[in-house]
Amino acid sequence: MRIGELSKRTGVSQRSLRYYEEQGLLTSSRSDAGQRHYSDAAVQRVSLIRQLLDAGMSSRVIATVLPCVDVPDDLGVAEETFTAMMRERDRIDADIAHLIETRDALDVLIRANSRHRAELSTSPEPTARST
Numbered sequence: 001m002r003i004g005e006l007s008k009r010t011g012v013s014q015r016s017l018r019y020y021e022e023q024g025l026l027t028s029s030r031s032d033a034g035q036r037h038y039s040d041a042a043v044q045r046v047s048l049i050r051q052l053l054d055a056g057m058s059s060r061v062i063a064t065v066l067p068c069v070d071v072p073d074d075l076g077v078a079e080e081t082f083t084a085m086m087r088e089r090d091r092i093d094a095d096i097a098h099l100i101e102t103r104d105a106l107d108v109l110i111r112a113n114s115r116h117r118a119e120l121s122t123s124p125e126p127t128a129r130s131t
Helices: 003-010 014-022 041-054 059-065 075-122
Strands: none
Touching (some): 003 014, 014 041, 041 059, 059 075
16 A cells, blocks of 8 residues: 555555654665555554553664564564653653652742732732832
């Protein structure tokens, strides 16, 4: 199938499909006119790439995970894939911890601002100076 058909069947833009190919995540053959042609298996491959992207993996990390799909019976590949996924999970956990710290720091500032607004609303209005 050509790139337009793959795009329609997967809901992924042609631009993204070209990017996946540039990153080595997806392969195609070329016609004499230079048009990309994909096998029917590309639909499932694109779906898997989307799942991995949705899981927060970069295309670089996905490239290290996909060999597990391509060579499913290789224990070494499976171990490398497991290690890559665990590394990504640890990275996400660290990001979450950082976001929680950031939210907590913002909460401190919000409480201080709330107190300040409350003080301003209970203080008498300043009088205008006469010149």
